Amino acid sequence: MIPGPFDYVRPTSVEEAIAALVEHGDDAKVMAGGHSLLPIMKLRLAMPAVVIDISRIPGMSYVRVEGDEVAIGAGTRHHQLEHDEVARAEVPILPYTASQVGDPQVRHRGTIGGTVAHSDPASDLPTALLALGGTVVVQGPNGRRSIPVTEFWQGFFETALAEDELIIEIRVPRTGSAGWAYEKFTRRANDWPIVAAAAVDGRVALANMAGTVVRATATEEALARGASIAEAAALADQGTSPGADMHADQEYRRHLARLLTRRALEKAAGGAAAAA
Numbered sequence: 619m620i621p622g623p624f625d626y627v628r629p630t631s632v633e634e635a636i637a638a639l640v641e642h643g644d645d646a647k648v649m650a651g652g653h654s655l656l657p658i659m660k661l662r663l664a665m666p667a668v669v670i671d672i673s674r675i676p677g678m679s680y681v682r683v684e685g686d687e688v689a690i691g692a693g694t695r696h697h698q699l700e701h702d703e704v705a706r707a708e709v710p711i712l713p714y715t716a717s718q719v720g721d722p723q724v725r726h727r728g729t730i731g732g733t734v735a736h737s738d739p740a741s742d743l744p745t746a747l748l749a750l751g752g753t754v755v756v757q758g759p760n761g762r763r764s765i766p767v768t769e770f771w772q773g774f775f776e777t778a779l780a781e782d783e784l785i786i787e788i789r790v791p792r793t794g795s796a797g798w799a800y801e802k803f804t805r806r807a808n809d810w811p812i813v814a815a816a817a818v819d820g821r822v823a824l825a826n827m828a829g830t831v832v833r834a835t836a837t838e839e840a841l842a843r844g845a846s847i848a849e850a851a852a853l854a855d856q857g858t859s860p861g862a863d864m865h866a867d868q869e870y871r872r873h874l875a876r877l878l879t880r881r882a883l884e885k886a887a888g889g890a891a892a893a894a
């Protein structure tokens with residue numbers, strides 16, 4: 619379980635990191651917390667010739683209110699997000715969801731930019747972000763652009779990020795006291811979800827029900843036309859394509875999606891602190 623050989627560079631600014639990405643192209647991999655990248659390098663599923671360590675670039679870790687949105691720096695670690703007072707007041711589903719990621723060691727190293735870039739359909743924070751809506755702000759040699767979260771995750775480990783771009787920040791709407799809940803089902807504490815459901819203000823997103831995190835659109839449409847929570851949640855797995863593995867077969871995942879969606883919607887309807 620030893621990675622292949624690689625060169626290591628540690629840029630001190632975003633611009634330097636992008637220059638290194640331009641120089642090395644698809645031979646390079648950015649590393650933030652390293653908690654997804656290093657395991658796949660040890661398995662030799664990724665063998666970058668150059669690792670660009672962005673973890674010590676100053677100014678990439680913050681949570682702040684900007685108008686109607688909360689801006690979260692890509693380098694913000696799960697532990698910081700979990701305990702951040704601005705996030706707790708303005709977008710409480712994110713600190714709660716961050717508290718559900720892995721174990722304390724993982725939360726102290728892993729970053730929101732890393733989990734967004736990794737595009738694992740079983741990841742917790744992307745599920746909550748998809749329910750929230752918002753944008754991923756990325757920067758490349760030609761400047762910055764904003765990608766809606768609904769367009770960012772394109773497939774298993776595939777995103778809309780270009781080879782020479784870095785995620786700079788995630789922007790989400792302030793939800794304040796709107797109802798929310800995050801329901802995660804695992805066999806063991808600290809695991810990735812077998813299935814999870816995030817609900818915010820009538821929007822629902824699911825983890826591990828397709829090649830990316832996905833919105834439960836049939837449920838959302840049913841809620842919008844006035845269906846009860848039970849009726850709407852019964853549609854949660856429509857349009858999904860869950861996989862089967864040693865933890866759960868497809869039918870069990872479909873059952874979990876319906877059940878967790880119902881629980882999440884009921885908790886969200888009960889008030890902002892319902893899932894805490």
Ligand SMILES: Cc1cc2nc3c(=O)[nH]c(=O)nc-3n(C[C@H](O)[C@H](O)[C@H](O)COP(=O)(O)OP(=O)(O)OC[C@H]3O[C@@H](n4cnc5c(N)ncnc54)[C@H](O)[C@@H]3O)c2cc1C
Nearest residue numbers: 650651652653654655720728729731732735741742785809
């Ligand atoms: C034991 C263990 C348990 C875990 N449990 C969970 C869990 O329960 N739920 C969960 O959701 N996750 C879990 N994780 C994953 C964890 O949340 C990771 O930290 C996270 O997925 C990746 O964040 P990172 O900062 O470590 O990214 P890295 O590993 O450094 O990078 C991951 C990918 O993102 C790219 N990248 C990183 N930052 C940027 C950036 N700013 N711009 C562009 N590309 C970037 C890298 O090139 C790489 O491709 C677990 C991990 C481990 C090791």
